[in-house]
Amino acid sequence: MTGGTSAPALRRAARYADSWQAFALTPPEFADRAARLRELAGDRRVTATTRIAWTDARTTAAEAHAFGAAGAAAVAVHFGADDGGYGERMTALAREWAAGS
Numbered sequence: 001m002t003g004g005t006s007a008p009a010l011r012r013a014a015r016y017a018d019s020w021q022a023f024a025l026t027p028p029e030f031a032d033r034a035a036r037l038r039e040l041a042g043d044r045r046v047t048a049t050t051r052i053a054w055t056d057a058r059t060t061a062a063e064a065h066a067f068g069a070a071g072a073a074a075v076a077v078h079f080g081a082d083d084g085g086y087g088e089r090m091t092a093l094a095r096e097w098a099a100g101s
Contacts, residue, residue: 014040022050031070051076057092
């Protein structure tokens with residue numbers, strides 16, 4: 001896996017990686033870069049993934065769905081500090097995800 005969103009990062013991912021992880025992009029920006037990655041990779045298969053930060057269950061689920069629709073094979077969620085509420089945040093997202101938000 002390699003990460004980054006710059007043109008050189010996409011070239012590296014296309015040439016050397018089996019997975020590319022984006023960050024700090026909107027779903028449309030992700031879709032554009034994922035398309036460029038596929039173009040650069042040619043016959044090589046490079047999985048496009050991203051990571052997002054927890055806000056609340058509904059917003060985070062909607063954002064994850066939007067990235068999936070933009071072509072993300074996986075979306076990693078950073079749930080914040082393990083402050084005693086980490087498990088509850090994960091459970092809330094799982095419920096929201098199952099509800100189809």
